[in-house]
Amino acid sequence: MSNTLSGKVAVILGGTGGIGAAAAHRLAKAGARVVVVGQRDLARAQRVADELPGEGHSAALASITESERLNALAGLVRDRYGRADILVNTAGFTQPVKHADLNALTDELIDEILKVNWRGQFAAIRAFRELLDASGDGLVVNVSSISGTTGVGSNIAYCAAKAGLDVMAASLGRALAPRIRVLNVSPGVVDTTFVPGRGDDFNEKVAATTPLGRIGTTDDIAAAIEACATHLTFSTGVTIVVDGGRRLN
Template identity: 80%
Template structure:
């Protein structure tokens, strides 16, 4: 039976990116009021929010590396809506570094990888914890990566940060139940500009070696996130792989 998100409020960090914007659209179609959160371009966030189906959506800015802005965002959401039911952590960052080039993976870059791809997601959940718990049916969805288990990714620190994000879902899925569920969605290669320098040639090569014959689209990942909110109500503390079978190679 189809499930709707009527009267639910969804906050999407990284809401102006490929996966974030696609998720905003799907959750809005399902009836949610969506808060599209960008990092520093409110105009872009507003454009995404204004293009969503339905009513009651808004745009906001916050940085996942600045907990004060996340706390302010939670306060703004409480003031405007009085609730938050779904938090999607779709923000992230990476930089390609060959795995055998140890000197290129500097201390500063390692710190940035974990600050943006692990600490930021935890900080966002911490900021929204009270609102999500008050919902009684709170859901956090983090966008992970199959690099967490394959060890094949843009750089070693990125793989490690995503592995940490997956174990965070296990820990917090246990700790925050039953009022908040925590689920990770783990893509393979997705057709976005997320990884600098990856173009059509790379995508075509990966598609040719992926069992389902193509790379992922932002909507593929958004559909999985939507399913976490609408159908997989008895699921928490796990990572759902959405990669076309890429990890099987």
């Protein structure tokens, strides 16, 4: 196990999802103590934490849409560890809506998508800013999507939210420097159950039209998140695309 991140504490929101759990494993293997944050199921978050290499990991619950709970989470991390060096925002939500079906993209769904996929990430950064700043080498990694630049995705609001995350990285990369870096990792299609209704047929079709010949794995995205913490230490305010060349089509 590498000790590149030895002494550092990483908080992963959405830590029980495919990308979140993979990122937790990568950062733990690099030596970080990891707080796996789920939304509702503490036992599930604890199972992810228990399976991580190394020691000092823990589980917690917080809803990314509730700022008070995010503030409480930051307080819990401060009390338990005395620090937080890395915040990874992998939590998200979407629902397939054809782009031409304007009536199906209701006001309520738009609000929910923006709340979960943009406002929540901002609120999490706001809640952890003090701890990350105190680290002196703080890092935020948001999971964006190539839909934010291609305009092709599960629905138009989701594309807009991810475009907003990319702008947020640029804005906060400037505003929070030099003590906190802000980076986005932007996947294409990833082999998870994140988008309801997408199965093997969809994945095979996308793989066939992707330049590198396959869709992404959760570990592909986790490796990029790890790289933000371990290798890309002179980068901030930018979005790193991890899509097998999918956006080139």
